[in-house]
Amino acid sequence: MPILFDAEKKVFRLDAGSSSYAFCIDSHGYLFHLYYGAKISDTDLFYLQSSLQMASFCPNPPDNSPFTLDTAFQEYPVNGTGDYRVSALSILGENGSTATSLQYRSHAIQKGKYALEGLPAVYADENEAETLDILMEDPLTGAEVHLLYGVLDNYSAITRAAVIRNGGSTPFVIEKAASAALDFPTMDFDMVHLYGQWAGERQVCRAPLTHDIRTVASKRGSSSHAHNPFAALVSHSATETTGEAYGASLVYSGNFAIEAECDALETTRLVMGVNPIDFAWTLNPGERFTTPEAVLVYSNEGLGGMSRTYHKLYRSHLCRGEWKEKIRPILVNNWEGTYFDFDEQKLLAIAKDAAELGIEMLVMDDGWFGKRNDDRSSLGDWFVNEEKLKGGLKPLVEKVNALGLKFGIWFEPEMISPDSELYREHPDWTLCAPGREPSIARNQYVLDMTRKDVQDYLFDAISAILSSANIAYVKWDFNRNLTEAASAKLPPERRKETFHRYVLGLYSLLDRLTSAYPHVLFEGCSGGGGRFDPAMLCYSPQIWTSDDTDAMERCRIQYGTSFVYPPSSISAHVSAVPNHQTGRVTSFETRGNVAMAGAFGYELDLTKLTAEEKELVKKQVAQYHAYAPLVQGGDFYRLLSPFESENRCAWMSVSPDKSEALVTFIVPRTRVNFNSYLRLAGLDPRKKYLDESAGRVLSGDTLMNAGLNLSRNYCDGESVLIHLKAVQ
Numbered sequence: 259m260p261i262l263f264d265a266e267k268k269v270f271r272l273d274a275g276s277s278s279y280a281f282c283i284d285s286h287g288y289l290f291h292l293y294y295g296a297k298i299s300d301t302d303l304f305y306l307q308s309s310l311q312m313a314s315f316c317p318n319p320p321d322n323s324p325f326t327l328d329t330a331f332q333e334y335p336v337n338g339t340g341d342y343r344v345s346a347l348s349i350l351g352e353n354g355s356t357a358t359s360l361q362y363r364s365h366a367i368q369k370g371k372y373a374l375e376g377l378p379a380v381y382a383d384e385n386e387a388e389t390l391d392i393l394m395e396d397p398l399t400g401a402e403v404h405l406l407y408g409v410l411d412n413y414s415a416i417t418r419a420a421v422i423r424n425g426g427s428t429p430f431v432i433e434k435a436a437s438a439a440l441d442f443p444t445m446d447f448d449m450v451h452l453y454g455q456w457a458g459e460r461q462v463c464r465a466p467l468t469h470d471i472r473t474v475a476s477k478r479g480s481s482s483h484a485h486n487p488f489a490a491l492v493s494h495s496a497t498e499t500t501g502e503a504y505g506a507s508l509v510y511s512g513n514f515a516i517e518a519e520c521d522a523l524e525t526t527r528l529v530m531g532v533n534p535i536d537f538a539w540t541l542n543p544g545e546r547f548t549t550p551e552a553v554l555v556y557s558n559e560g561l562g563g564m565s566r567t568y569h570k571l572y573r574s575h576l577c578r579g580e581w582k583e584k585i586r587p588i589l590v591n592n593w594e595g596t597y598f599d600f601d602e603q604k605l606l607a608i609a610k611d612a613a614e615l616g617i618e619m620l621v622m623d624d625g626w627f628g629k630r631n632d633d634r635s636s637l638g639d640w641f642v643n644e645e646k647l648k649g650g651l652k653p654l655v656e657k658v659n660a661l662g663l664k665f666g667i668w669f670e671p672e673m674i675s676p677d678s679e680l681y682r683e684h685p686d687w688t689l690c691a692p693g694r695e696p697s698i699a700r701n702q703y704v705l706d707m708t709r710k711d712v713q714d715y716l717f718d719a720i721s722a723i724l725s726s727a728n729i730a731y732v733k734w735d736f737n738r739n740l741t742e743a744a745s746a747k748l749p750p751e752r753r754k755e756t757f758h759r760y761v762l763g764l765y766s767l768l769d770r771l772t773s774a775y776p777h778v779l780f781e782g783c784s785g786g787g788g789r790f791d792p793a794m795l796c797y798s799p800q801i802w803t804s805d806d807t808d809a810m811e812r813c814r815i816q817y818g819t820s821f822v823y824p825p826s827s828i829s830a831h832v833s834a835v836p837n838h839q840t841g842r843v844t845s846f847e848t849r850g851n852v853a854m855a856g857a858f859g860y861e862l863d864l865t866k867l868t869a870e871e872k873e874l875v876k877k878q879v880a881q882y883h884a885y886a887p888l889v890q891g892g893d894f895y896r897l898l899s900p901f902e903s904e905n906r907c908a909w910m911s912v913s914p915d916k917s918e919a920l921v922t923f924i925v926p927r928t929r930v931n932f933n934s935y936l937r938l939a940g941l942d943p944r945k946k947y948l949d950e951s952a953g954r955v956l957s958g959d960t961l962m963n964a965g966l967n968l969s970r971n972y973c974d975g976e977s978v979l980i981h982l983k984a985v986q
C-alpha cells in the first residue's frame with residue numbers, strides 16, 4: 259500500500275520506491291508538510307512540524323494560538339493570509355482581494371494514477387500506482403482545491419497536480435496556481451538547473467542556495483532554450499553516485515516558474531508550476547482549472563540515481579504509443595545537407611546512398627511546401643511545392659520506399675508566414691494583441707493556437723499530407739518565441755489566459771494527430787531543443803536536441819539533457835565538417851560516438867562523403883544495431899562531466915541485467931602526458947567483463963574501483979567507445 263492514512267494522528271505517508279513523503283491535517287484544517295526523503299516506517303510524525311513560532315509581526319490565525327503560518331511547513335501555501343513566503347495559490351475574489359485561505363474538507367485514496375484533463379501526465383495502472391485526492395476549500399470564494407498525489411510503487415517518484423473548481427456562486431480569478439510546493443526544514447542544498455540558448459541548450463548550473471528567492475522560468479510561450487522546466491535540490495556533498503537529490507520536473511511546454519525561497523530560519527520552499535507572470539484565469543461557478551503535473555523524484559544515490567529514475571519513468575510511463583520503447587530507425591535528414599536547395603533528384607540521390615549504407619529512413623526537412631525556397635514564406639501552406647517535387651509526394655515516397663527506406667517529413671504547424679496563402683486568407687488567425695502589430699521573428703508570425711478553427715485547419719492540412727503517402731515520421735518544429743500573446747478571440751478580461759490556452763490547443767492537436775496516426779514516429783523540435791520538456795515527450799518520444807551538431811558542443815548539451823531525459827529521447831546526428839555552427843573539425847568516428855548516445859542519425863549530404871567515410875558510416879550503422887538496445891533501453895551513468903573539465907568527458911550505458919555495457923570516453927581538449935583512469939559504474943561487482951577492444955577480462959568490482967586505464971596522448975576531439983560483455 260503506497261498510501262497510508264493514520265486516521266487517529268491524521269497523518270498521510272506516501273511510500274514511493276525507496277522514498278517516503280508525509281504530511282498531516284492540523285486541528286485548524288491546515289495541511290502541514292512533515293517529511294520527504296529516504297523511506298521511513300512511522301506515521302506518528304507530527305513532532306516534525308516546525309515549532310519555531312517567534313516570527314515577528316506575523317499573525318497567529320485563527321484563534322490567536324501561538325503558531326504562525328509564516329514558519330509552518332505547508333503542502334500548498336496560499337497568498338495573503340499570513341504566510342509571506344512564495345505561495346502556491348492566489349485567488350482574486352469578487353471582493354477585489356487576493357487573500358486566500360484553504361481548509362481541509364475530505365480525501366480519497368484510489369488505485370491507479372489520476373489523469374489530467376487536457377494535459378499530458380505520467381500514467382500507471384491499478385497495480386503500479388495509487389492516487390491521493392485531498393479536497394481543500396476556501397470558504398469565502400468557494401474555491402475547491404483538489405490536491406492530487408500520484409504514488410508509484412516501483413519508482414522513487416511522486417507526482418503532484420492541483421485541480422481548482424469554483425464551487426461558489428460568483429466568478430473568481432486565479433492569479434497563481436502552482437502544481438506543487440515543497441517545504442524543507444533546511445537550506446543546506448545546492449540547486450542544479452539547466453540553462454541555455456539556441457545552439458547551446460541545457461547547460462548544467464549548480465550553486466548553493468542563499469537567503470533569497472531563486473527563480474528558473476520562461477515567459478517565452480514555450481518551455482524554451484533559456485531554462486528547462488526542471489530543478490534539483492541536492493546536498494552540498496552529493497555527487498553522481500552518492501548523497502541526496504530531490505528532482506522537480508514539470509510536465510509542461512509553456513511559461514513556467516520554479517521558485518526556491520530560503521528564509522532566515524534556514525528553511526527552503528520550492529514552488530513550481532505555470533508562470534504567474536502574464537497569467538490570470540477566470541473561473542465561473544462550476545468550472546475547473548487543472549494545473550500541469552510536477553514529478554518529484556528522490557534519490558540517495560546522487561544525481562545519477564535521480565536521473566535514472568526520471569529516465570525509466572519517462573520512457574515507460576510518460577512517452578506513449580508504439581514507438582516509446584522501440585529501437586528508433588537510423589535516419590538521414592537533409593537539412594544541413596541541402597538546406598532549402600533540394601528537389602526530388604537530390605533527395606533520391608541521398609536516399610540511394612543511404613540505402614546502400616544501411617540507413618533506414620530519409621527525412622525531408624523544411625522547404626517542401628508552398629513556394630518555400632528560403633525562410634521568408636509559405637508557413638501555413640501545407641501542400642507540396644510541385645516545382646521541387648514534380649508529381650507530388652506520393653511518387654517520391656514510393657521511390658524512397660522502393661529503395662528500402664522509410665520516409666519522414668518536416669512541419670512547423672504553429673506558424674504562419676505573412677507571405678503565405680493562409681495569411682492572405684486568414685490574417686486574423688495570427689496571434690496578436692488587438693490594436694498592436696505582431697512582432698516578426700525569422701520572418702514569421704505565430705498562429706493563434708487557442709482557436710479551435712486553427713487547430714481544425716492544421717489537423718486537416720497535416721492529415722491530408724500524412725494520408726497522401728506512406729509517411730513514417732514527422733518532425734514537428736517551432737521556431738520562434740511568442741509575442742503580443744493576447745488572443746483576439748478572448749474578451750479583454752480573459753486575455754491573460756492566452757499563453758496557457760495556446761499550450762492546451764497545441765496538446766489537443768498533438769493528441770488528435772498522434773491518435774489518428776499511431777504508427778507515425780513523431781520527433782519534437784524547436785530550433786533544436788527549445789521545447790525539450792516532459793510534456794512533449796508524451797507526443798514525441800524523441801526530440802531534436804540542438805541545432806548545434808558539433809560533437810564537442812553536443813557532449814555538453816547531451817550530458818546536461820541526460821539529467822532528466824532518457825537517451826532514447828535525445829535525437830543526435832552525425833553532421834559534416836567543418837561543423838556548420840562552430841567551424842570545428844572533429845573526426846567522423848567521434849561524431850558517430852557522440853551521436854551513438856541517443857536516437858542516432860545523419861544530417862549531411864551522403865553523396866558528398868568519401869569512400870573512406872562511407873565505410874565508416876557502414877561501421878557506425880553496424881555499431882548502432884549492436885548497441886542501440888543497450889543505449890536506448892539501458893541504465894545511463896554519467897562518469898566525467900564536460901562542465902567540470904574541458905579535457906575529459908565520459909558516460910556509459912549498462913543493460914538492465916548488467917551483462918553488457920558501452921562506455922564513451924571523449925577528449926574535447928587534449929593535454930600532453932595526462933592520466934586517464936576511468937572508474938566505471940553500474941556494473942555487477944561479481945561479474946567478469948570482457949573489454950572487447952583491449953581483449954582483457956576484468957571483474958565489475960575492478961572496473962568500478964580501479965577503473966580502466968585509458969592514459970595515452972590524444973588529439974583534440976578524439977574519443978573511444980568501449981564495449982564490455984559479461985563472460986560469466
Ligand code: DGJ
Nearest residue numbers: 593623624784785786805
Ligand atoms: C530548426 C530545426 O532545429 C532544424 O533542424 C531545421 O529543421 C530548421 N528549423 C528548418 O527550418
